[in-house]
Structures are given as structure tokens and as C-alpha cells.
Amino acid sequence: MGINEELIETARAMVAPGKGILAADESSGTIKRRFDAIGVESTEDNRRDYREMLFRTAGANEFISGVILYDETLRQKGADGTQLVDVLRGQNLIPGIKVDAGAVALPFAENELVTQGLDGLRERFAEYKQLGAKFSKWRAVITIGDGIPSTYCIQANAHALARYAALSQEAGIVPMVEPEVLLDGAHSIERCHEVSILTLRTLFRELAKQRVLLEGLVLKTNMVLSGNQASNRAPASEVARLTVDCFKQSVPASVPGIVFLSGGMPDDEATINLDAVSREAQKVGVPWEISFSYGRGLQGAPQKAWSGKAENVEAAQQAYYHRAKVTAAARQGAYSTAMENS
Numbered sequence: 001m002g003i004n005e006e007l008i009e010t011a012r013a014m015v016a017p018g019k020g021i022l023a024a025d026e027s028s029g030t031i032k033r034r035f036d037a038i039g040v041e042s043t044e045d046n047r048r049d050y051r052e053m054l055f056r057t058a059g060a061n062e063f064i065s066g067v068i069l070y071d072e073t074l075r076q077k078g079a080d081g082t083q084l085v086d087v088l089r090g091q092n093l094i095p096g097i098k099v100d101a102g103a104v105a106l107p108f109a110e111n112e113l114v115t116q117g118l119d120g121l122r123e124r125f126a127e128y129k130q131l132g133a134k135f136s137k138w139r140a141v142i143t144i145g146d147g148i149p150s151t152y153c154i155q156a157n158a159h160a161l162a163r164y165a166a167l168s169q170e171a172g173i174v175p176m177v178e179p180e181v182l183l184d185g186a187h188s189i190e191r192c193h194e195v196s197i198l199t200l201r202t203l204f205r206e207l208a209k210q211r212v213l214l215e216g217l218v219l220k221t222n223m224v225l226s227g228n229q230a231s232n233r234a235p236a237s238e239v240a241r242l243t244v245d246c247f248k249q250s251v252p253a254s255v256p257g258i259v260f261l262s263g264g265m266p267d268d269e270a271t272i273n274l275d276a277v278s279r280e281a282q283k284v285g286v287p288w289e290i291s292f293s294y295g296r297g298l299q300g301a302p303q304k305a306w307s308g309k310a311e312n313v314e315a316a317q318q319a320y321y322h323r324a325k326v327t328a329a330a331r332q333g334a335y336s337t338a339m340e341n342s
């Protein structure tokens with residue numbers, strides 16, 4: 001099988017019907033904050049135990065196709081000495097790796113960010129391929145505010161995303177390109193719709209310039225939402241209508257699938273909105289699989305249930321399994337709030 005055929009096959013498997021992706025790629029700083037909230041010290045062993053617990057959850061692969069890992073996790077062994085990548089493979093889960101080096105201030109652009117990490121990326125991809133990664137992820141953030149985002153910011157981030165995607169495909173690793181229009185702010189849903197369309201159109205122009213194979217990538221992005229500080233936030237029905245409209249105006253049909261980030265939404269909002277978008281997509285007919293790649297939306301409940309205690313592992317795995325199950329139902333437009341009590 002050639003590289004292109006392998007990329008296409010993996011990309012399609014990542015967005016397989018009824019399944020989504022677990023984002024377990026929190027940086028050391030992010031997972032420390034989440035562990036602090038449950039009173040757990042962020043040691044390497046605790047991080048390994050927590051993530052291994054999720055990866056070994058029986059039956060979760062009914063609803064989860066793959067997992068995005070952090071560099072540390074890709075290299076770690078489980079408590080029994082098994083490489084965590086092999087734990088995932090044993091559960092028929094596709095291992096992925098976050099490769100960007102985070103967002104930094106964009107020069108001469110107040111309150112705007114650009115993602116770094118291109119230096120040495122070709123060499124890192126060669127190593128990640130050897131370590132077993134089948135897909136990768138790069139996140140760019142676009143902020144809505146007074147006079148922003150600028151065209152400069154959107155173009156700079158789109159160019160970096162396309163450069164990354166080309167290097168990923170060159171290495172035989174599926175790129176998950178993640179332009180995120182942030183939820184933070186008091187903006188209207190209409191403003192988010194406008195910015196999201198501009199961001200995605202710019203991104204796909206850059207991907208074409210960099211000769212990226214669209215059939216061999218997955219788009220991870222935000223839903224079209226009112227800002228979290230908006231006085232009147234739009235309901236799920238409007239989120240669904242404008243999100244699907246945004247994609248129809250900006251995403252080529254050759255992309256196999258679009259997966260949503262939870263982006264700071266509470267578990268219930270992330271699930272309800274996903275269900276609404278999925279129903280709208282089915283109603284109007286779209287060429288892509290519509291799925292999810294949630295971090296907090298899948299991990300909040302199991303983290304709280306676990307709280308760093310070995311005796312809580314079973315309860316935490318049940319909480320994770322439940323979140324995966326209801327989120328996968330929402331991905332198919334088959335969610336109901338009654339499922340939360342099942």
C-alpha cells in the first residue's frame with residue numbers, strides 16, 4: 001500500500017461511523033491544573049496511571065476510534081511494562097500525537113497568537129512514526145475581539161497549519177488540522193460564523209498551495225457558537241444551523257471527516273450541541289463524517305471519579321465509558337438527556 005492509500009485509509013478509520021476521538025494530549029501544565037482540581041499531584045506515574053486507566057477501559061473502542069497523545073505518553077510504558085502505544089493497539093485504537101509547540105504572541109498583532117513548532121518537525125515526525133503514531137495534531141487559535149482577528153493572524157496560522165500538514169503526510173502520518181476560533185468573549189454567534197468561514201477558507205487555500213492531500217487529513221475545529229460572555233447565547237438549534245452552513249461554505253467535499261473540539265463547553269452543552277449539529281447535517285445532507293475529538297468533554301467525569309485513588313479505577317472507567325457512549329450517540333444524532341441516567 002502506498003503512502004497516499006495508507007493516509008486515506010487511516011483518515012477514514014479515524015472518523016468511522018459511530019466513533020470519535022479521545023484528546024488525551026494535555027501538556028504538562030494543563031494536566032497539572034486538572035489534577036490540582038481533584039487533589040492529585042501531577043507526577044509522571046500519576047499521569048501514566050490516569051491515562052492507562054482510560055486506554056484500558058473495556059468496550060470504549062465501540063465508541064472511540066483513536067487517541068491523541070502527548071509526547072511523554074507516546075514514549076511511556078504501562079504499569080506492567082507494556083508500551084502505552086501497544087495498549088492502544090490492543091484495544092484497536094489508533095495512536096496519534098500532538099506535535100505543535102503551543103501558541104505565542106504574533107509579532108505586531110496585539111492580543112493575537114500564532115502556533116510554533118515547525119523547526120525540526122520533519123525529524124520529529126520520523127521518530128514519531130517509529131514510535132507508532134498514525135496521525136498527528138496541530139492547533140491554531142483565533143481570537144475574536146475588538147478589531148480582531150486580523151487577516152494577518154488568520155493567514156499566518158493557516159500557513160503554519162498547511163506547512164505542518166504537508167510534513168505530516170510526507171512522513172506517512174495523517175494530519176489533524178485544528179483551527180480553533182475561541183469561545184472566549186462576548187461576540188455574537190453571527191460574528192463567530194463569519195470568522196469561522198474566513199478561517200476555514202483561508203486554511204484550505206493554504207493546504208492546496210502546500211499540495212496537501214485532502215482525502216488524507218481530518219479537520220478538527222470549533223462549532224459556531226456565541227461567545228461564553230455573550231448576554232444572549234444562541235440555542236443548540238441555531239448552533240447546528242450556522243455550523244453546518246459554515247462547513248458547506250468552506251470545507252471541500254473530499255475531506256473525509258470533521259471532528260469537533262469541546263472548546264471549554266460543559267459536558268452537557270458539548271453533547272447537546274453535537275447532537276443538534278449531527279441531526280442538521282443528516283437533514284440537509286453533507287459529504288463528510290461529522291464526529292468529535294473531545295478532551296474535557298470525555299475526561300471531566302472520569303477525572304473526578306478517579307481522584308488519584310486505585311480503588312476508584314472501576315468507577316472512573318465506567319464514567320469514561322458512559323461519556324464515550326452518550327457522545328457517540330450524539331455524533332449520530334441519537335442522543336437524549338434520558339441517556340445520562342442510564
